[in-house]
Amino acid sequence: MTGRPTSRRGLLRAALLGGPALGLPGCAPDGxxxxxxxxxxxxxxGPYHAFGRALAGQAALTAPHPRITPLSTAASVDNLRRLTAGSADLAIAMADAAEQALHGGAPFTAPAPVTALARVYVNYIHVLARADGPVRSVADLAGRPVAAGATGSGAQVLAGRLLRAAGLTDRRAVREQRLGLAESVTALRAGTVDALVWAGGVPTPALSALARQLPLRLLSLEKEAEALRAEYGPVYTAVTVPAGVYGLTRPVTTIGVGNYLLARDRVPEREARDVLRVVFHRWRVLLREVTAGARLEPRFAVATGDLPLHPGAVAYYRSVYG
Structure with a gap:
């Protein structure tokens, strides 16, 4: 690949204001x-695995048929490390973890050469407790066992930030257990943890299944959303889980964070562009298993924060905007 990745701000400015065509590096031949x-x-x-399998399957059915092989991983942090090491070409990751990788912040030790193809959907942060249990607010988690995301996952990074924002450190620290979604559900059902932290679409099928077995309480994160946004910027937003989901009797405010489809900067432009053709032609199928009611549009997809767009993505969005 030649040339530098282009920021989505420059792309939007040219597209929306009718400015001159972007000076893009030449694309590889399509043959x-x-x-x-x-x-x-x-x-x-999990939802990332479901999205990846769906993308690979739809790519095989959709011209120009890019060849995609999904890999099972520990999710966001693991995925970003694989991109950096070159053991993966594409990855799905939460926006906060991706920006940490880009800038070399913890848990990463050096800046990573990652670029964005699209912001594909929004994760809703779930802090769930049993409705018949003692946990009624985030403050009630102090000193209690909490399933706080699997090692190598974006949920682990976010859970740490959330707990710090809530003041649950030092003497008030929760007893974090590193569990993935399936293990977290099992632990909450069995009562070996008092709450679980999960980042995913709404509804998350595994949590809907749990809610059919026992009443759940989704904790409000309105104050924590403001604190995280103040510290880390617009990567975090306040979102609402509607009544009826997970048996909720009223809407609950929680934290939203985007999910990015990423690529190594060495992925050829043609490949990146053709992957996006599949994503936008088949987005209803891709999102069906991960989040209800979501749409994927180019103006939404280019909102990738600090991450630069891959040149192949710029070429695709130019073709959409005209």
Missing amino acids: GPHRRLLLATGAPG
């Missing part, structure tokens, strides 16, 4: 077979 792209997803049964 010839596609190379195989390894896509780092998440654990089997």
